[in-house]
Amino acid sequence: MSASTDSRPTTGGHRKGFFDTPSPADGTGYDADHPPRMGFFTDTSVCIGCKACEVACKEWNMVPATGEMDLTGTSYDNSSMLGASTWRHVAFVEQPVPQRAPVGLGMPGIGPGPAPAATPGGGGGCGSGGGCGSGGGSSSGGLPPVADMGDFDVLSSLEGTATDPGSLPAPSAGAGEQGPSGSPEGVRWLMASDVCKHCTNAACLDVCPTGALFRTEFGTVVVQDDVCNGCGYCIPACPYGVIGKRESTGRAHKCTLCYDRLGEGMTPACAKACPTESIQFGPVDELRRRADERLAVLQEKGEPKAQLYGHDTEDGVGGDGAFFLLLDDPEVYGLPPDPVVTTRDLPDMWKHAAMAAGTMLGALALSFLGARR
Amino acid sequence: MPDSAGEPRDGAAPAPGEGPTPDRGERHGWDQLTTTPSEQGTLTGGPQDRGRPGASRRRRRGAEELMVPEAEFQSYYGRQVIHTPTWKVPDVPLYLYLGGLAGSSSVIGALADATGRPVLRRTARLAGSIGSIGSVVALIHDLGMPSRFLNMLRVFKVTSPLSVGSWILSPYSAFAGVAAAAEVGGPLLASGRLPRLAPLLPLVGPVGRASGVAAAVLGPPLATYTAVLIADTAVPTWHESYPELPFVFAGSGMAAAGGLGMIAAPVHEAGPARRAAVAGAALELGLSHRMEHRTGLVGEPYKIGRQGRWLKAAKALTAVGAVGALFAGRSRAVGVASGLALNAGSLLTRFGVFEAGMASARDPKYTVVPQRERLEARRRAQAEAAAAAEGQDAGRVGSAA
């Protein structure tokens, strides 16, 4: 768009291997040998909602509390959404799921016993909390980091049945009983740790008038708080509702993908803290490959709505540096289903504004011409 | 922290009536799963919705239903997806109004100067300067401190309308200020009360004229860039309105500046101001009508809520002012009344458009529904293309055999 747009991936620059795609850091003034693009792949199918990432992020980055006690009263999610002081946010979705098999024949797909979700198309079988993986090591599908989710059996029981009442944080009446319509119902929990997407075409970065937001050599997007003037433009520009303004500083803050840790060759705090390796950190190319493999595994297990989110380099933001594997549609998790970087239309906007300015000048000139007697 | 959109709580508490199913907000997750059938119906709106209490589907019925087909969609507990702008009211809507008034006034001032209309020229030059000072004050108030305005002048980025705007507003303010100073300084020097500065008198006219022309060149961009400023966001109503919005703002600015000319200048000088007002009002009314209807669902906030009432009032005032302007050639009183109506209309337009965007940011419907439709349409097209390609292949195979 302009010389100052440092968000468009360009050809040239760093190439590391056969599969490598260009980093958004290419052509932004970094040496050609800058590191590869780094990012997150968040596999929500193994997230247990422990919020370790939220805490680790706050600790490492010294992100203050949001103020008062925030209790939403709708779920176990009390941090609500990403913002200036919430750089990781764990979403909790509770979904009743119809059981495929009649009551009394056992419930496939739930509980720690039989291999879950053996029936293709069984939507209830492969919920969050490691349900897909609880059948044993075979579920890992060649994905070493999530090799043995069998440890999480107790959590898989949350999916549907109160086999072990002690493990349930709720009345046993909640699950596995007759649903209101008379059909047997279970419940599954979807948990997902959300974060700044570090977009390839980042709206926040494009619209920032001070240059406070910049593209790092890792292809990530970071705010320099000493340059930010608190204009707040980036906040409604972000199509994901990520960046926010903190009252105490009057400035914009968001996830830095632990820029300081990356510089030291360390893993970001959230990924380091995640006990299930739901948050995976690494070069984006590598993560994309892992995501494809994991998706194939889940689809094979009969998880009909399993989908990757933000991995497509053809999408409205040119792909995300932090992308996700979801078990339902993005909007269920509070994510926009088809985000577009607002500056994509900016040339056309300027064109219309110029035409309007011309119209104004012309109309005013005509009002004077007509007045001459 | 009422303005901290970035803070999570912002999304947690939708305004009363704005939230999806108000009573769900009060419930604990497990309670939702143990509701009675009748409750279930009211909570989720239909049997097909039982699948997802956390991710609520929503049907909303009401007066608006008649205008836009009701939307059914999924969301995360009815929470907004994007953040609400942190821009403050009245700072930013006022800034939009003043920019339009000042920008058009400078053009009127330069043309009044060229056609020998001293009172209209003086009015317009002063309006340009006062308007631009007001704009800067509003902007700085929104930023919090003056030095933060200067931060924006360290870089120039076309991808940031605020950066471009600062680079329009700053020189504009300087030129408009010099033109206004010439307007005030000319009589002062001529009066002989400042004898030591008297030699400058011959310079006042040309300097004022040159600055006035420079301000007139920057004026229209100043009046229309603000439309790009708000449209270049993820706020659905603003973004989708981008083709018409600059024209609405241009018309609104012309109506305001023309109205001001009618208020301050004598009837025999104010002819062009009246025409400008009528032309501006027509542009504003015509294009806002188109904008509100073309945008469909995301245009809904223009029609509902308090901003809907403001915009309705703005249209009425603008129309009345424009009709009055047609007859103001005969009576100064009519001119003053029309000018006031036009300015009130312009101000209300800016507040209404601003609030409509804020409302569209707060409701996930406006973000999710259009995006979901776009996605589904694309998938359908891809599936059709794939099917067509397959058909062709099959045909080829068939003919080869």
Ligand code: SF4
């Ligand atoms: S997700 Fe939002 S804040 Fe993060 S890089 Fe993209 S536009 Fe910027």
Ligand code: SF4
């Ligand atoms: S608030 Fe700060 S980071 Fe955001 S656009 Fe303004 S100057 Fe840039």
